[in-house]
Amino acid sequence: MSKAKAYSAASATSPLAFTTIERRDPTDTDVAIEILFCGVCHSDLHQVRNEWSGVMPTVYPCIPGHEILGRVTKVGSAVTKFKAGDIAAVGCLVDSDGSCPACKAGEEQFCPNPTLTYNFPDKHLGGVTYGGYSESVVVDERFVLRVPENLDPAGAAPLLCAGITTYSPLHHWGVTKGQKVGIVGLGGLGHMGVKFAHALGAHTVVFTTSPNKVEDAKRLGADEVVISKDAKEMAKHAFSFDFILDAVSADHDINAYLPLLGRDSHMVLVGAPEKPMAISSFNLILGRKSLSGSMIGGIKETQEMLDFCGEHNITSDVEVIPIQKINEAYERLIKSDVKYRFSIDMASLKSE
Ligand code: NAP
Numbered sequence: 581m582s583k584a585k586a587y588s589a590a591s592a593t594s595p596l597a598f599t600t601i602e603r604r605d606p607t608d609t610d611v612a613i614e615i616l617f618c619g620v621c622h623s624d625l626h627q628v629r630n631e632w633s634g635v636m637p638t639v640y641p642c643i644p645g646h647e648i649l650g651r652v653t654k655v656g657s658a659v660t661k662f663k664a665g666d667i668a669a670v671g672c673l674v675d676s677d678g679s680c681p682a683c684k685a686g687e688e689q690f691c692p693n694p695t696l697t698y699n700f701p702d703k704h705l706g707g708v709t710y711g712g713y714s715e716s717v718v719v720d721e722r723f724v725l726r727v728p729e730n731l732d733p734a735g736a737a738p739l740l741c742a743g744i745t746t747y748s749p750l751h752h753w754g755v756t757k758g759q760k761v762g763i764v765g766l767g768g769l770g771h772m773g774v775k776f777a778h779a780l781g782a783h784t785v786v787f788t789t790s791p792n793k794v795e796d797a798k799r800l801g802a803d804e805v806v807i808s809k810d811a812k813e814m815a816k817h818a819f820s821f822d823f824i825l826d827a828v829s830a831d832h833d834i835n836a837y838l839p840l841l842g843r844d845s846h847m848v849l850v851g852a853p854e855k856p857m858a859i860s861s862f863n864l865i866l867g868r869k870s871l872s873g874s875m876i877g878g879i880k881e882t883q884e885m886l887d888f889c890g891e892h893n894i895t896s897d898v899e900v901i902p903i904q905k906i907n908e909a910y911e912r913l914i915k916s917d918v919k920y921r922f923s924i925d926m927a928s929l930k931s932e
């Protein structure tokens with residue numbers, strides 16, 4: 581085992597603070613990675629503050645981080661895809677049973693026995709898994725991704741969650757050129773949704789509560805931007821969308837969006853607010869509309885997404901921060917004040 585510097589939360593109300601953790605020695609199939617950048621997902625904040633206590637209660641100390649990009653330092657004897665010195669990445673998953681129908685279909689995110697990157701039982705060391713707010717991680721090579729060399733590492737790290745979580749539903753529901761696609765919430769996930777919908781050739785409309793994001797939304801690829809609090813503007817889009825992706829982190833009324841869908845169209849939730857939502861059934865039955873959810877993506881699809889980003893030169897727009905600013909960054913996430921993903925420069929851990 582080796583020691584690694586990290587930042588952890590001791591309770592739902594504690595700020596994140598410096599700590600030291602153990603990482604396992606690589607097994608034959610493991611890849612050891614020195615972490616260079618780790619994106620800050622709103623899920624990290626939900627988990628640290630135990631906002632998902634009903635579904636995934638938090639075990640403390642909690643070390644979040646599942647948008648991990650780093651350099652391979654060591655590989656096990658059976659590892660074939662990576663060697664020391666390679667740039668490699670890890671997302672939300674570090675293991676699954678490999679034998680269930682979901683795993684066989686390449687959709688490990690829906691395995692009934694997955695191991696998420698943090699806050700899940702750790703089969704190797706006991707306790708729970710520790711995430712990427714740390715200087716190193718050891719992961720089975722099946723869950724380690726290749727990052728195209730042309731991508732900026734700080735901006736590529738968030739692709740491992742914000743990227744795949746928005747790429748996957750656009751593909752699953754077959755978004756194509758010429759369709760009208762709405763993205764609700766211009767945060768970390770939303771801004772990646774805009775980039776992907778635009779790259780797929782969709783007529784992309786951003787719904788935001790933040791008037792100061794209108795110009796950015798257009799720069800990121802939006803054809804139109806609607807301030808979602810403006811009922812008149814919203815009404816102009818009634819019954820016109822082929823697909824709407826909702827990436828909002830907090831309570832909001834999705835009944836404002838369902839009437840904007842066209843006949844037989846889909847609204848997909850990727851945002852995971854703390855509280856349940858109310859839905860008027862009329863908003864679905866009038867037009868035979870569907871409301872669905874989607875969670876990250878499988879490993880094969882994550883690699884496809886990274887390769888797509890390499891071809892189209894797509895990365896996240898990041899504000900790089902030292903780990904010492906993480907608590908401030910969380911407060912800014914709550915205020916929707918992130919443009920558009922925080923990416924932690926892990927070199928900042930060296931001074932601890
Ligand atoms: P984020 O960067 O904080 O962005 C969330 C955005 O939601 C904000 O920028 C804001 O956009 C909008 N928003 C915030 N509060 C709002 C409110 N009260 N009413 C309406 N809009 C509001 O968060 P993120 O990292 O993108 O994550 C978004 C959500 O997705 C989180 O709940 C996260 O846990 C979840 N998530 C799910 C998956 C999955 O697999 N399904 C994966 C990753 C994350 P505007 O300023 O434009 O309004």
Ligand code: ZN
Nearest residue numbers: 621623741742
């Ligand atoms: Zn995430």
